[in-house]
Amino acid sequence: MSPFASLVASVDPRPDTRLPERARLSQIDASLRWPVVLFVVSGAGWLMLGTVLGLVAAVKLVWPDFPGIFFNNLEVLTYGRIVPAGLNALVYGWGNNAVFAVGLWIMARLCGTKVKDLGMLYVAGGVWNTGVLWGVGSILVGVGTPVEWLEMPAGVAPVLAASYALIAVWAILCFRYRQEGPVYVSQWYLLGAFLWFPWVYLMGELMVAWAPARGTVQALAGWWYAQNAFGLWFTPAALAAIYYCLPKVLGRPIRHYYLSALGFVALAMFTPWTGARHLIYGPVPVWIQTVSIAASMALMLPVVVTALNFHTTAWAGARDVWRSPTLRFIVFGALSYTVASTVGAVTALRSVSVTTEFTQFMTGYGAHGFYAFFTMAMFGAIYFMMPRVLEREWPSAILIHAHFWATGLGIGMVLVALYLGGWSQGVAMNDASVPFLALVKAMLPMNVLAIVGGLLVLLGQAAFMLNLLALAGVAAAMELLSLLAKASGVALGEEGA
């Protein structure tokens, strides 16, 4: 066998086709067991950290001296540091780890392939998390770049890119060696996500950090990246999770499934053009703004398609949705996707953007997309995935209830606070007769509401973390015990011989 052929054979992820389907599926689940635990647990840790940092930032908007005179002398706790640090912890720590776990698992299952080489995934996952740690730490000590979503220093990018490649290659390999039969829509979305992200990330780093473009072209490249990182990485991954979990748990196929292809193609066509929607009335030529506004509006097409798919399917099985822990989160995410995308399209219009731009409203829009849609969908998928991967049930249903209600209510309060507060902030800001200080003071009540919501969200995540650690911890302990038993058995056997 030539070296190349042996390499190919060593990564060929197809399970033994002689096995019955049931055995093959549990082989696939088992092949991803510990990588998934690594990604989910580290992701949940980043999620907690990011939320805490965001919460501290929110408190500082109400009480700038927080957390006291002594700590104010600590530069790392200043508002301009914890905001980007929290954002990066959420995006690259939680978001990417969650997509790695959920995306790889769904891809492997739908393709009927397993992930063969475990060692590489552990190393890559470890390197990814180390890179994020390095990046977030750098931001906190003040050696980041001032480009939103790309704040990590340029040196971190190669580390992240390399570990990403080692992880994402498994998704591509799974698709390459997939079993016969029709390709499901989740596979399209996941393949797209795993292929788009590296391009988008490298082009963003290139034009912003390594060989910066001149003037506002740089800002354009930065927003092109940020918009695509969300729209072509987190969004398709979450849509794939919804498309997978919803019919699966309900036991009924997606309604109007034939439209989903249209949704995917439209998403792929329009999302990349929306980058400049963050620069409306900004220092870029007006045609660039117009094209991005038009693309944001055209993005309503895939949104309507997914809305039809998701909501008609969920509606038909509404009672089962409410009974399923997975689907509560999944359907919450699906609804949020519809609403957040509509908000996104409307706020891209010039006449609305003039009020919402630069205000807390857009912060709320970000939270709506990243938290109420993406994160909730990921929670749902994780609730579905972990018992199957670990062959063990979640330890506590009460904690799942607590998680759902606390995060659901919490994010709802945050959104209400930021949307209402942001809108009145924008209206006041555009009225030059309102002194700036007065409009800042007027935002206080809504900022307090956002803090309360944030606390609830954090509480819910603590419940999730507790449940997760108990589940993974017991599973790990059992695995360790069985390994020990095997080892001692072998040792005994040898002694006997």
Next chain:
Amino acid sequence: MDWDLHRLLVIAPGTLLLCSGAYALYWAVCAGRSRDFTRGERAVFTEEEPEGLVLEDFSRTTSIGANETSSANALGRTAD
């Protein structure tokens, strides 16, 4: 006046594209092509998690759908 060349340049090809797209869709649906898109909709279901089976139920037990077996194949299953 307002409908100058500048705008016609955008609208004429746009309309053309749109009409051809609409016609293509019409033809595809009439020719039964849309059925091909539905072939994938059951790809999510497997032997152990088949269509027609609701997999999770909060209300049954304190723990979700706890079953007597520890095998992954039975997890979360509530239907018969």
Next chain:
Amino acid sequence: MKNLPLMFCGLFFALATSWCGLILSANIQYGALQPVAIEQGDTVYPQPIAGVAQQGRQVYIDLGCIYCHTQQVRPAGVGGDLARGWAKRGTVPRDYILQSPVLLGSSRMGPDLADIGDRMDTHTNYLHLYDAQLVAPGSTQPPYRFLFTTQKIGDTPTPHALKFPEGSTEAPPAGYEVVPTDRAIALVAYLHSLKIDYELPEATFAPGVGNATTSGNATAHP
């Protein structure tokens, strides 16, 4: 749709067209702008910032000022930007060609700073940085006390030492003074350098704007 290489090409094509259409064409179209004088013989604008101000720019970046302050002014008739006296015209791409990284910002928890150098007072600014409550009670700007040091007053008081308002609890004990560190001095120098006090061929001052707030200095050029 079932063929991996074909699908790869399609996905890549969707992304690549947008990159070419938005970023590359923008770069070709205006990526090579140069400073320009509005009329022949005039000084060219924008002017680069240098020395201490350049160091202050790094402080501005380190402290994450962009998370509350934009440096982009929307044109006349859009929102209240010009009416608030944030500049006399909207900013355009040429204003940013000498800056890297570009600090447009996307949030206005605080006012826009594109033209802050035209409307600020150095000492007030030091106080505002030390603790915004001293100057603007109710402000949400966090205190940057770590940009200042408290030291014993020497033979002659330091010129930049903060003059706290009467009865302020933050005033240092007698015989001591609060002075800005090099970073604070650099940051304030940078803020001073932020000026949109020039016109460009593609961006002239909006009529009548700015006279209300800065009546005496409405015309920057003789």
Next chain:
Amino acid sequence: MSDADPAKKLFAPEPAGPAMDPARLSDTALQQVHAASTAEKEEPAVGFSPIPVGMIMLFTALTFWVAIYIGQHAGGFRWNVYDANWEPGGEVAAAPPDPMKVGARIFSNTCQQCHHIDGMGAAGQYPPLAGSPWVAGTPDRAIEIVLEGLSGQATILGGDYNGQMPALGQSLSDGDIAAVLTYVRGSFGNTASAVDEQEVTQIRTSLGSRGPMSPDEELKRHPLGQPDNTVAAKPAAGNTTAAGAPAGNTTAGGAAPAGNVTAGNVTAGNLPAANLPAANLPAVAK
């Protein structure tokens, strides 16, 4: 991989129906759901279900909106259009540069060091321009001095000067000279007419390069107090729509002591609406 011919598979006729194993799906309700969905699938050949029709309408509406929105607000895809409501052809009406503004800039770069920002010069060293009869009347004298310089003894407004004015004909174009003289003749309390570029060109050609003249020689060619009979004694080019009067005549407080008139006020006072026409037009590079 030879495992599949994708196209053939995708478009192959559907098998008789999904395998429905009655043993597995014992629930009758479920079977009904199944039957319903199966029936739905066979339907499309007959006609459209409302969903695709709705989607086509949505798609059509979105495409039309996008096309029209881009058509109306793309600013001609120019790099220098920042107004969403820019109309093609807008640049045709772009105003020619205001000679008072151009002149002010050239003055501040070239003349201001000696003649001072308020045109008062410096006693005994540089003669004043404010209220000077040398500036008023025919512009030819001033054009010649700027082109070729001036060297020697002169008495201006009661002060004696014996200095040297450098020739600026090489460093300033005809347009620049016309603009700066228009500015000087319309500022510092001066109310003389604007200077035309063609006149400068004429004089430059007729003078050749003869070098600086003495004041006496200059006065011989153009005595003081000579009336201004040039064609340029007309309103400043193109900018009078809003101002409504020749620039020189609108001087606010023209009789005030020149020294009190700062340069900034002069610009603002002389041409209250000087930048109006330009600013109303879309920003387009000339």
